[in-house]
Amino acid sequence: MKIVMFQFSPAFGQVNENLETIGEALADQRADLIILPELCTTGYQFKDRAELAALAEPANGPAMKELSEIAAACHGHLVAGFAEESGSKCYNSAAFIGPAGTIGVYRKIHLFADEKRLFEPGNLGFKVFLAGQVKIGIMICFDWLFPESARSLTIAGAHIIAHTANLVLPYCQTAMITRALENHVFTATCNRIGVEERIAGQTLHFTGASRLVDPDGKILAEGSTDKTHVIVAEIDPGLATDKQITSENNILEDRQPDQYNLS
Amino acid sequence: MKIVMFQFSPAFGQVNENLETIGEALADQRADLIILPELCTTGYQFKDRAELAALAEPANGPAMKELSEIAAACHGHLVAGFAEESGSKCYNSAAFIGPAGTIGVYRKIHLFADEKRLFEPGNLGFKVFLAGQVKIGIMICFDWLFPESARSLTIAGAHIIAHTANLVLPYCQTAMITRALENHVFTATCNRIGVEERIAGQTLHFTGASRLVDPDGKILAEGSTDKTHVIVAEIDPGLATDKQITSENNILEDRQPDQYNLS
Numbered sequence: 001m002k003i004v005m006f007q008f009s010p011a012f013g014q015v016n017e018n019l020e021t022i023g024e025a026l027a028d029q030r031a032d033l034i035i036l037p038e039l040c041t042t043g044y045q046f047k048d049r050a051e052l053a054a055l056a057e058p059a060n061g062p063a064m065k066e067l068s069e070i071a072a073a074c075h076g077h078l079v080a081g082f083a084e085e086s087g088s089k090c091y092n093s094a095a096f097i098g099p100a101g102t103i104g105v106y107r108k109i110h111l112f113a114d115e116k117r118l119f120e121p122g123n124l125g126f127k128v129f130l131a132g133q134v135k136i137g138i139m140i141c142f143d144w145l146f147p148e149s150a151r152s153l154t155i156a157g158a159h160i161i162a163h164t165a166n167l168v169l170p171y172c173q174t175a176m177i178t179r180a181l182e183n184h185v186f187t188a189t190c191n192r193i194g195v196e197e198r199i200a201g202q203t204l205h206f207t208g209a210s211r212l213v214d215p216d217g218k219i220l221a222e223g224s225t226d227k228t229h230v231i232v233a234e235i236d237p238g239l240a241t242d243k244q245i246t247s248e249n250n251i252l253e254d255r256q257p258d259q260y261n262l263s
Numbered sequence: 264m265k266i267v268m269f270q271f272s273p274a275f276g277q278v279n280e281n282l283e284t285i286g287e288a289l290a291d292q293r294a295d296l297i298i299l300p301e302l303c304t305t306g307y308q309f310k311d312r313a314e315l316a317a318l319a320e321p322a323n324g325p326a327m328k329e330l331s332e333i334a335a336a337c338h339g340h341l342v343a344g345f346a347e348e349s350g351s352k353c354y355n356s357a358a359f360i361g362p363a364g365t366i367g368v369y370r371k372i373h374l375f376a377d378e379k380r381l382f383e384p385g386n387l388g389f390k391v392f393l394a395g396q397v398k399i400g401i402m403i404c405f406d407w408l409f410p411e412s413a414r415s416l417t418i419a420g421a422h423i424i425a426h427t428a429n430l431v432l433p434y435c436q437t438a439m440i441t442r443a444l445e446n447h448v449f450t451a452t453c454n455r456i457g458v459e460e461r462i463a464g465q466t467l468h469f470t471g472a473s474r475l476v477d478p479d480g481k482i483l484a485e486g487s488t489d490k491t492h493v494i495v496a497e498i499d500p501g502l503a504t505d506k507q508i509t510s511e512n513n514i515l516e517d518r519q520p521d522q523y524n525l526s
Contacts, residue, residue, distance in 0.1 A: 109522045113509045125522050145445055146517070147410030152524040171444055171480055178441040181434055182408055217434060246376045254409070259372045259388050261415040262525065 001134060003160070003186075004031035004074070005231040007210040007223040009194025012043030013055060019066045025230050031076045033131050036067075037192035038081035038108075038141050038166040039092065045196040045204060046083075049090070052118050056085035059102045064095050072099035077131040079138055079190075081164040092119045094138045094164050096129040104129050109149070112142035114202075126152035134159050134237045137185075141165040144172045144179065144189075154183035155252065159240040165191040167207045180213040184251050185240045187213045193226050215240050264397060266423070266449075267294040267337070268494040270473040270486040272457025275306030276318060282329045288493050294339045296394050299330075300455035301344035301371075301404050301429040302355065308459040308467060309346075312353070315381050319348035322365045327358050335362035340394040342401055342453075344427040355382045357401045357427050359392040367392050372412070375405035377465075389415035397422050397500045400448075404428040407435045407442065407452075417446035418515065422503040428454040429469055436472045443476040447514050448503045450476045456489050478503050 006025050010018045018041050026034065038044070041063045046052040057063055063082065071078040077098050084093035084105060092108040092115055107122030108115075126149060128135040137153030139161060144150075153161055161183075163176070173189065180187045193208040211222040212233050221233040243251040269288050273281045281304050289297065301307070304326045309315040320326055326345065334341040340361050347356035347368060354370040355378055370385030371378075389412060391398040400416030402424060407413075416424055424442070428435070436452065443450045456471040474485035475496050484496040506514040 109519050110517055111511075113511045116511050121519065122522065126524055142512075145514070147414060147445055148518065148520075148523045148525060151410060152522075155524050155526075171441075174437065175441040175444065178434075178438040181438065182410055248374075248376045248379050249405075251408070254373055255411065256372050256384065257411075257526070259385065259415075260411045261389055261418050262411060263418075263520070 001032045001235050001237050002030065003033050003035070003188055003212060003233050003235060004029055005035045005188060005190040005210050005212065007037065007190060007193060007208055007231060008228045009192060010037065010040050010043045012045065012196060012198060015041045015055065015063050019063060023070055026070055026074055029074050029230070031074045033076055033136065033160065033162070034071065034074060034078040035162045035164060035188050035190040036078070036080040037190050038164045039083060040081050040192070042083050043196060044166045045198045046118055047198060049118055052083060052090050053085065056083040056090045058085050059093070059095055059105045064097060064102045068097050068099060068101045071097050077136070079136065079162040079164055081140060089120045090118065091122060092140060094140055096136065096138065106138040106140070108140040108143065110143045110146050126156060128153065128156045128158050137161045139163050141167060144175060147182070150179045150183050150185070150187070154185055158185055159237040160186040160188060163187055163189040165189055167191045168204050170207060173209045173211055176211065176213050177217045180215055181217040184215040184243050184245065186215060186235055186237065193228065264295045264498050264500050265293065266296050266298070266451055266475060266496050266498060267292055268298045268451060268453040268473050268475065270300065270453060270456060270471055270494060271491045272455060273300065273303050273306045275308065275459060275461060278304045278318070278326050282326060286333055289333055289337055292337050292493070294337045296339055296399065296423065296425070297334065297337055297341040298425045298427060298451050298453040299341070299343040300453050301427045302346060303344050303455070305346050306459060307429045308461045308465070309381055310461060312381055315346060315353050316348065319346040319353045321348050322356070322358055322368045327360060327365045331360050331362060331364045334360050340399070342399065342425040342427055344403060352383045353381065354385060355403060357403055359399065359401065369401040369403070371403040371406065373406045373409050389419060391416065391419045391421050400424045402426050404430060407438060410445070413442045413446050413448070413450070417448055421448055422500040423449040423451060426450055426452040428452055430454045431467050431469060433470060436474055439474060439476050440480045443478055444480040447478040447506050447508060449478060449498055449500065456491065
């Protein structure tokens with residue numbers, strides 16, 4: 001299975017330009033699964049809800065339709081972060097897109113900082129989507145800090161956690177090794193690069209360093225902290241099916257929920 | 264608050280010798296909390312249940328009483344891994360010991376590999392113990408791989424996770440940075456060093472590298488992979504009380520249990 005992540009710097013508010021950048025980067029690629037950063041069509045730093053509402057679009061809106069054409073040209077599926085309009089509400093979402101259009105949506109459950117005054121919190125839980133036989137779980141950026149996110153996706157059967165991100169803190173990339181190990185899944189963090197300074201005194205530096213980690217915690221591919229990259233890796237998703245890590249230990253069967261205190 | 268961890272290589276089956284080693288290492292120390300490795304009085308690799316039963320002792324047995332004298336001399340509390348006899352059963356336990364004796368016990372919930380044929384799985388959940396005003400959570404070795412362990416202790420109020428270990432795999436020490444960050448707690452992994460080769464073909468190399476990590480993921484103190492050390496650090500446990508990591512984000516309040524899939 002071929003995974004392609006495109007790490008780049010989306011231009012704020014320039015949806016058509018961003019789609020063009022994505023299309024050019026992925027031209028002539030074949031991929032089973034493409035992963036793009038969080039809010040990759042619009043950029044990140046909305047000044048207010050009105051600006052967000054003007055740029056948000058439904059899960060089957062025109063930008064997602066363009067991305068489905070890119071998925072079709074690559075002969076695969078695609079995960080893309082976008083600002084989702086749903087009735088009068090907006091979510092920080094990721095679409096799971098096939099050649100014929102958007103198949104489903106994940107809405108970010110753990111909103112970071114100012115996102116709380118812009119977006120509604122996700123209300124669709126952690127579910128998996130099928131790319132052929134392979135189960136794809138999606139989480140977005142700050143979800144990484146909550147081990148419940150990757151754990152929920154693993155229990156739902158995910159082989160690969162597609163982690164679309166606009167990270168500004170330096171901790172996540174190393175932590176994803178732990179997320180992969182503790183769940184024995186592949187994790188694919190596609191993070192953006194670049195700077196946004198649309199609000200005075202709130203300059204955001206995005207940290208790049210997108211990385212694909214295997215179920216044993218090995219980094220299979222990674223990007224730099226500041227350059228545009230198409231990151232490509234071949235994986236065997238079946239490695240994430242077997243949760244037996246010693247002859248006596250199974251990562252899911254060894255859980256002891258009646259001994260936990262998680263309420 | 265002064266934390267002391269003693270990383271050493273317990274001699275298998277030599278309980279008195281091990282207590283003497285511990286007593287000498289901690290002589291003239293003052294400490295609020297002392298942490299010793301897993302199974303630190305007996306060693307790790309029991310050949311069978313009979314050998315374990317012969318070396319196990321109750322939570323208020325003679326070895327634990329000697330450790331309480333060491334705690335008294337240091338003017339603090341002590342966490343020590345030991346083989347616990349309870350009726351006809353044995354647990355891989357850690358005692359929380361005060362100057363007057365054992366205050367309580369944690370029994371390892373996630374047993375690793377051959378431990379499953381020797382010990383009963385822990386049945387006391389994840390609870391915290393008081394060292395003055397400071398709440399101490401205890402977990403043992405392989406518990407680290409299950410994020411539910413440190414999370415349960417954090418929800419129970421732990422400021423410090425005393426992690427007593429006999430690690431043989433190389434992943435945990437880095438992962439503890441993630442455990443500290445995701446829970447905004449101090450983690451203190453006291454791991455043993457040395458080699459045990461009591462069963463043909465099953466040589467165990469313990470990985471040392473004990474480390475104390477603060478709630479922001481910073482390593483405050485650490486040991487080497489192969490030397491005996493008394494590791495000392497001063498901490499402010501109050502830093503683990505505040506779970507607010509941005510003005511909008513609180514690590515515990517931001518959890519969304521109704522969106523998780525953890526059954």
